[in-house]
Amino acid sequence: AQSVTQPDIHITVSEGASLELRCNYSYGATPYLFWYVQSPGQGLQLLLKYFSGDTLVQGIKGFEAEFKRSQSSFNLRKPSVHWSDAAEYFCAVGAPGTASKLTFGTGTRLQVTL
């Protein structure tokens, strides 16, 4: 069975600084990988996804993530954080052919200071 680890529970960055959120997964083959964002009191919104091909994927709101098979990682990055990026971020992994099931990490809460 697949699993996801987000080692950072809480991260604080200054507005305008760069951001990297870590995600490590466990799966025997190449999985589907996702980052979702949840603003306070809201549902989850898809930021970006990786299925195959180019290991650097671009998402909405200026986010990108890089799939590194050798490290079993899919870290999320943004070069310059805005105050509106404050939210909780979830990494998720899916196994092809499993009726769209996903396994989520425990989330990283991002705080942005002005």
Place this chain on the structure above:
Amino acid sequence: DVKVTQSSRYLVKRTGEKVFLECVQDMDHENMFWYRQDPGLGLRLIYFSYDVKMKEKGDIPEGYSVSREKKERFSLILESASTNQTSMYLCASSPTGVGNIQYFGAGTRLSVL
């Protein structure tokens, strides 16, 4: 845009009550899911359904049941609510064959007193 609608944003119920959480999607998706979200635990899958009248247990099904009589609607039922079921409940839907992308509703925050 895909729309997943959860009927209530906030619910307050008493211990022992039967509780229904409703979820409707408008994109003809085959798959639907119920999660609960608790601080520090992320999202945990309660039940999912891959077709009308079909359901499978997720990781934490105890104390819950589900119903899917129509393709667009997936209901989560707490037969006898308990205080440890106080949580945020999230519904999601997903089309088959599109890489497991799930689309989420806004969530229902349930308090059981």
